[in-house]
Amino acid sequence: MTRSLEPAERVQAVGPSGIRRFFEIAEERDDVISLGVGEPDFSAPWAARDAAIQSLERGKTSYTANRGMYDLREAISSYVADRFGLEYGPDEEVLVTAGASEAVDLAFRAFVDPGDTVAIAQPAYISYGPGVTFAGGEVLPVRTREEDDFRLTVEALEAAGAEAADLLVMCYPNNPTGAVMTRADLEPIAEFAREHDLAVLSDEIYAELTYDERDADASPGAATHASIATLPGMRERTIVCNGFSKAHAMTGLRLGYALGPAGATGAMNRVHQYGMLSAPTTAQYAALEALDSCANDVEAMVDQYGRRRRFVISRFREIGTPCFEAKGAFYVFPEVPDGWDGSANDFAERLLREYGVAVVPGDVFGVGGEGHLRVSYATGLEDLREALARIESFVDEHV
Amino acid sequence: MSEREVLELLRENARYETADIARMTDLDEDEVADAIEALEAAGIVRGYQAVVDWDRLEDERVRAEVELNVTLDRETGYDDIAERLARFPQVKALRLISGDYDFDMEVEGDSIREVSRFISEKVAPVPEITQTVTHYVMASYKENGIELGDGEDDDRLSVSP
Numbered sequence: 001m002t003r004s005l006e007p008a009e010r011v012q013a014v015g016p017s018g019i020r021r022f023f024e025i026a027e028e029r030d031d032v033i034s035l036g037v038g039e040p041d042f043s044a045p046w047a048a049r050d051a052a053i054q055s056l057e058r059g060k061t062s063y064t065a066n067r068g069m070y071d072l073r074e075a076i077s078s079y080v081a082d083r084f085g086l087e088y089g090p091d092e093e094v095l096v097t098a099g100a101s102e103a104v105d106l107a108f109r110a111f112v113d114p115g116d117t118v119a120i121a122q123p124a125y126i127s128y129g130p131g132v133t134f135a136g137g138e139v140l141p142v143r144t145r146e147e148d149d150f151r152l153t154v155e156a157l158e159a160a161g162a163e164a165a166d167l168l169v170m171c172y173p174n175n176p177t178g179a180v181m182t183r184a185d186l187e188p189i190a191e192f193a194r195e196h197d198l199a200v201l202s203d204e205i206y207a208e209l210t211y212d213e214r215d216a217d218a219s220p221g222a223a224t225h226a227s228i229a230t231l232p233g234m235r236e237r238t239i240v241c242n243g244f245s246k247a248h249a250m251t252g253l254r255l256g257y258a259l260g261p262a263g264a265t266g267a268m269n270r271v272h273q274y275g276m277l278s279a280p281t282t283a284q285y286a287a288l289e290a291l292d293s294c295a296n297d298v299e300a301m302v303d304q305y306g307r308r309r310r311f312v313i314s315r316f317r318e319i320g321t322p323c324f325e326a327k328g329a330f331y332v333f334p335e336v337p338d339g340w341d342g343s344a345n346d347f348a349e350r351l352l353r354e355y356g357v358a359v360v361p362g363d364v365f366g367v368g369g370e371g372h373l374r375v376s377y378a379t380g381l382e383d384l385r386e387a388l389a390r391i392e393s394f395v396d397e398h399v
Numbered sequence: 400m401s402e403r404e405v406l407e408l409l410r411e412n413a414r415y416e417t418a419d420i421a422r423m424t425d426l427d428e429d430e431v432a433d434a435i436e437a438l439e440a441a442g443i444v445r446g447y448q449a450v451v452d453w454d455r456l457e458d459e460r461v462r463a464e465v466e467l468n469v470t471l472d473r474e475t476g477y478d479d480i481a482e483r484l485a486r487f488p489q490v491k492a493l494r495l496i497s498g499d500y501d502f503d504m505e506v507e508g509d510s511i512r513e514v515s516r517f518i519s520e521k522v523a524p525v526p527e528i529t530q531t532v533t534h535y536v537m538a539s540y541k542e543n544g545i546e547l548g549d550g551e552d553d554d555r556l557s558v559s560p
Binding site: 017019022023026027032034036037038039041125126127175307308310311314315358360381385 | 553
């Protein structure tokens, strides 16, 4: 920092997001169907919105406790126990944040010292790398592969040299691939973490959005979400981040939470209390209601995503574009079609300019994303039909 | 159960193509066609209609919700009265309900006069009907689960993380 407001080196080290450019191109035309959005097309359940409105009517506009309203922490504690087998006490082990993104950022600022190495399973959500850089850490990409269904493996960790890392960041169900890791998949990862004394940041924002378990014929080995924090010896070395943006369609309310041992969430709260102070009060009331009475709304949304997921995968395969069978989140991650003479970036840019369909090239999500496209199905079926028809025309014309 | 899933999709949008329903359910097209045929044959799916926002049409369309109270005797049951009323084309829906009155009847016509005449001349004289209370629909905000407002624009960013 200088008197001329020269940005700090770690800020300069982070370039503009690769997504930003596509956003700007998309804004140039008015007939774009966007499959590039990372948020639900549903509004938050009405009961949650109504609770937010009521809280305002009652004048609940003050700060809450730094850690979040006690009732909400208690509700989160019960919810994660019931739903995911995660046992965290509301007093000192739950921290309510302004979105799961704040929880992730707090973890980097609380646990990463300058020069520390943070292994990130990639392709990954675009904010992890910059977050590590802002905290002064070094990013170590760990490449997951399509042949492993984009699951993290010990081989991938070893190939990247992750045994020397200080922190491992993983996100399952995954943005952008839609990959899910089952308990069996996580066991060797947990063993690796214990063996090399590795802390884990597990972003589970898409935890509710898995589809196998809802299929009537789901096999016992179906891909349902499991949290690595529930594995032996992992609770004490894991921070779990989650929130209300995805499953409860509350992106704009910015409400998330972190779960971890008292000392760890205490350290995060130390950063939080000087920066954010407390998560938005109105959103906390909405979240409390969401947990209390909106499970059916979540289920209805997940049913819709499940149908669209099958539709989109099926259409990509008909078009002749290899498409990994995503099991979670609301993205599919197809390859650019065989015979396309260029990068995924070129494909996405020309598709947008020529046919008005916005998708995100896999490159922006880090290593392993090259040659792929992230396609969100958080869009109504009529738009999905039209977008896939346009993609088919584009492929017919150019490939 | 696949029939149930097909049924839910048809209720969502009866114009979904068989191929699209197949893609969404992981069934093949023949299975979807069979399921639809079976639902129709079993009388579970009784027809397909558009959900119309009449307020947007210039032509007047008058609709009324009519509460009916009836008295029964040994020879006449609810089903008999219902059968008699349901035959009128003006009656768009007829339900036996619990509560303060017996039947809930939806009536449609081209004018208030037409609807009023239908109720006074065809419905009220039915011997078992002891009372009719007519509520004219002034505006409709939701029909068959579909909101009839202008809808909420998608204000999400076109590309986001």
